[in-house]
Amino acid sequence: xxxxxxxxxxxxxxxxxxxxxxxxxxxxxxxxxxxxxxxxxxxxxxxxxxxxxxxxxxxxxxxxxxxxxxxxxxxxxxxxxxxxxxxxxxxxxxxxxxxxxxxxxxxxxxxxxxxxxxxxxxxxxxxxxxxxxxxxxxxxxxxxxxxxxxxxxxxxxxxxxxxxxxxxxxxxxxxxxxxxxxxxxxxxxxxxxxxxxxxxxxxxxxxxxxxxxxxxxxxxxxxxxxxxxxxxxxxxxxxxxxxxxxxxxxxxxxxxxxxxxxxxxxxxxxxxxxxxxxxxxxxxxxxxxxxxxxxxxxxxxxxxxxxxxxxxxxxxxxxxxxxxxxxxxxxxxxxxxxxxxxxxxxxxxxxxxxxxxxxxxxxxxxxxxxxxxxxxxxxxxxxxxxxxxxxxxxxxxxxxxxxxxxxxxxxxxxxxxxxxxxxxxxxxxxxxxxxxxxxxxxxxxxxxxxxxxxxxxxxxxxxxxxxxxxxxxxxxxxxxxxxxxxxxxxxxxxxxxxxxxxxxxxxxxxxxxxxxxxxxxxxxxxxxxxxxxxxxxxxxxxxxxxxxxxxxxxxx
Numbered sequence: 001x002x003x004x005x006x007x008x009x010x011x012x013x014x015x016x017x018x019x020x021x022x023x024x025x026x027x028x029x030x031x032x033x034x035x036x037x038x039x040x041x042x043x044x045x046x047x048x049x050x051x052x053x054x055x056x057x058x059x060x061x062x063x064x065x066x067x068x069x070x071x072x073x074x075x076x077x078x079x080x081x082x083x084x085x086x087x088x089x090x091x092x093x094x095x096x097x098x099x100x101x102x103x104x105x106x107x108x109x110x111x112x113x114x115x116x117x118x119x120x121x122x123x124x125x126x127x128x129x130x131x132x133x134x135x136x137x138x139x140x141x142x143x144x145x146x147x148x149x150x151x152x153x154x155x156x157x158x159x160x161x162x163x164x165x166x167x168x169x170x171x172x173x174x175x176x177x178x179x180x181x182x183x184x185x186x187x188x189x190x191x192x193x194x195x196x197x198x199x200x201x202x203x204x205x206x207x208x209x210x211x212x213x214x215x216x217x218x219x220x221x222x223x224x225x226x227x228x229x230x231x232x233x234x235x236x237x238x239x240x241x242x243x244x245x246x247x248x249x250x251x252x253x254x255x256x257x258x259x260x261x262x263x264x265x266x267x268x269x270x271x272x273x274x275x276x277x278x279x280x281x282x283x284x285x286x287x288x289x290x291x292x293x294x295x296x297x298x299x300x301x302x303x304x305x306x307x308x309x310x311x312x313x314x315x316x317x318x319x320x321x322x323x324x325x326x327x328x329x330x331x332x333x334x335x336x337x338x339x340x341x342x343x344x345x346x347x348x349x350x351x352x353x354x355x356x357x358x359x360x361x362x363x364x365x366x367x368x369x370x371x372x373x374x375x376x377x378x379x380x381x382x383x384x385x386x387x388x389x390x391x392x393x394x395x396x397x398x399x400x401x402x403x404x405x406x407x408x409x410x411x412x413x414x415x416x417x418x419x420x421x422x423x424x425x426x427x428x429x430x431x432x433x434x435x436x437x438x439x440x441x442x443x444x445x446x447x448x449x450x451x452x453x454x455x456x457x458x459x460x461x462x463x464x465x466x467x468x469x470x471x472x473x474x475x476x477x478x479x480x481x482x483x484x485x486x487x488x489x490x491x492x493x494x495x496x497x498x499x500x501x502x503x504x505x506x507x508x509x510x511x512x513x514x515x516x517x518x519x520x521x522x523x524x525x526x527x528x529x530x531x532x533x534x535x536x537x538x539x540x541x542x543x544x545x546x547x548x549x550x551x552x553x554x555x556x
Contacts, residue, residue, distance in 0.1 A: 008058040018055060025051035025193045028063055037065040037220050038197045040074050041190060048519060051193035052140065066197070066220035069468075070190075070519070076214060078141065078192040079201055080109070080435060083212055085183040086130035091117055097159070100434035101212075103236045103427070106479075108211040108226050109437070110233070124210055128203040134181070138196030142179040151175035151186065158184070162433035165252030169259075169532060188436045188527065202226065207233060231423075235488040239429040242273055248494055250431045255532045258498060267538040270494050274544070278307070281422065281487055282314035285397075291420040292366055293398050294322070297405030297481070298424035299474040301447040303491040303544035307424050308401040309554040310542060321395050327402025327410070329374050330358040334381025340469060348473020350404050354383070359413035362400075365392050366414070403474075406481035423485035426492040432530055441471065442527065443492060450503040451548040460507040464517040491544050498534035503549055 006017045011031065018027065028039040028051055041064035042049050048070060055061070064071045080101060087099055097114040104110070113119055146154070148170050154177070155163040163186055167175065177184050178191050192198065200223050202213035213226045243249035246269060248257055257266050285291055294315075296308050305326065312322040331337070331347070332354050340346040361371045370391040374383045392398065404410040406421050428443045445467055452458035482488070505528055511521035539545050546552035 007055050009055055010060045011062070021054040021056055023051065024049060024053050024055065024061070027055070027061065031063065035063065035065050037067045037071075039063040040066050040071045040192050040197065046514075048190065050143070050190050052143070066215075067217055069217065072217040072220065074190050074192055075198065075220065076109070077187050077189055078195070078198050079212060079214060081141070081178060081180050081183070081185055081187070081191070082131050082134050082195055082198055083111075083127070083203070084185060084435065085180050086127045086134060088183065090123060090127045090130055091115060093159075098161075098434060100162075100431070101437050102209070102240060102431070103429075103437065104440065105206075105211065105229050105233060105236075106227060107216050107224055108206075108213045110206065110209055110211050110236075112209045119205060119210060121205055124203055124205055131201070131203065135195050135198050138194050139181050140194045141191040143191070144177050144179065145174045146177055148173055148175055151177065154184065155186070160185070160434060162250045162252060162431070163435075165256065166250070166433050166530065168252065169255045169530070171529070185435060186433075188432055188530075189523075207237075229483055231483050231485065231488055232427075235490055236427055236429070239427060239490045239492070242270075243429045243494055246270070246494065249429065250433055251530045252433070254430065254495065254498060258532045258534050263495065263498075263534050264538045266495050267540075271540055271543055274491075274493070275310070277489060278310050279314050279317075281489065282311060282318045282320075284487065285315065285420050286318045286320060288420060290417055291397065292418040293362070293400060293411065293414055294420050294422065295405035295411065296399065296401040296422045296424060297403055297407075297478065297485075298491075299403065299444065299478050300470050301444040301451065301548070302424045302426050303447075303547050304401040304403075304424055305556045306542070306544045306547040306552065306554055307489065307491060308399050309556075310544075311422075312399050315397070315399070320397060321392070322397050322399045323390060323392050325362075325373070325398050325400045327353060327358065327400060327404065329376045329383070330354050331376045331383065333383060337381075340472070342469070344469055346469075346473065348403060348470065348477055350407060350409060350477060353402075353404065353410065355410065355412070359411065362398065362411065363413050365390065365396075365398060366418070368392075368394060403478055406484050407477070421485045422487055422489060423482045424489045424491050425482075427490045428492045429490070430492075430494055430497070432527075438497075438527075440492075442524070443497065446497070446500050446504050446524065446528075447548045449507060450500055453503075453507050454548075454550050459510060460504075460521060461511045461515055461517045464511070464520050467520075493543070493545055495534065496545050497528070498531050499536050499539060499545060499549065501528045501531050501533045502536070504528060 005020050007020050009016050009018055024042045043062045045059050066075050095116045099113045102110050102112050148167055152164050152167045200215045202223050215223050248254050296304055298304050308324050312324050315322040330353050337345045338349045338351050364371050370389050372385050373388045373390050377384050426443050428438045428440050431437050449460045449463045452463045508521045508525050511518050541553040547556040
């Protein structure tokens, strides 16, 4: 063969020649035996590519498997499309008004359904059988690019009205449509090459809908049993009902309100709903008369600090005497901070807290003693004492916030019956459209980037680089305890991403194109492009959002 019709491909330290326009999937198949998990994507000269793409020039290639973040997300998208293809085939297009992925429940995605045929165990089992057939046939995912106007018409035809509304506000001229054996849909992100690798899943009825159970990223060939999380489900359901009540449960609907000049009303209603919920929590605490320690916990960037202040105000309004305490002030000195398996300081570890001192101080306060409370200096990495004495008396209650608040090991000296546990997280109730959900982690990451840039001078690149470690800490130290909470609070605001967009985009554009964090920055920029930006003028000073964008009336 003419050598001009070949390209050199470098994989690791090896360089091979392949015929021009060889598919990446063919090259991946050659190297698959060297990987423990399925190759699902590839980097070509540092750019992420789907495996049906071809190599047309000399390049460097590396592979992405299903136990990596981008690979796991791609696997999930592929499974959703397989599910929808099977669901519509089983139920019949004319019998389905809407089927939508609503939120994540541990290792599962919860789906809602509206249609003329009822959900039954038999029908869901039939859908699962169809999914298995699609996997066994190893059908390729086909991709085509169409004009945005054509996409709007296509989604109207398929009754995918959320997508139709979304694309009214797209500034790009083209949309990528995926086709699986004649079933077409739009997805925010890449797809697997074919259905054959999507072998690991389960499907079952749950509550008012059904769940698609998927492998976790760390073990992508094992489907763990679905463990119902009733409190989390009910909290998410309530938040979704709020969103639907305000007729803004997807990005297109939010853009409609902003473009129609109704943004201020949306902000006021959403903030009022959150204040009402905080008041209800305060009322529940007052009725539980034996509670002396209000333990507030949640993952990074949930707004724990602002929430603890707002709850304290509501507790005062209910005749109680609250005193906020931040567990972060009990960090051990930095040279004593434990390290994770990668050798990095692990601030999410329970043992990053001086447990003995914390328990002694809390016990002394409960027993009516005065305590000199520490303040942690995050610059020097040391705990300092500045004569900040506190005596809560016999009527006082402590409002304690920190990521480990639900774990009784943090407060091992305090009687369990004296604790009231609150789990707080930003559980995004907004979807891009009916088949593309906004991960809760994306909302929190954007919040944290904005806050880190404002308060710590940290670049978006720095925050993104730290995020995997933060997430590992949450999986280990926070999420396992969430169902132990007496009550859950969702701190996500339906409108917040339209505001955060203005703050996040400039710092994301500052991420170095040659850095490993650039791929994530590019993904987030594409995500934020779905939103019409909104000004922060309407956001109240006591809003949880102000903890991140600045201007809060609290010391946060």
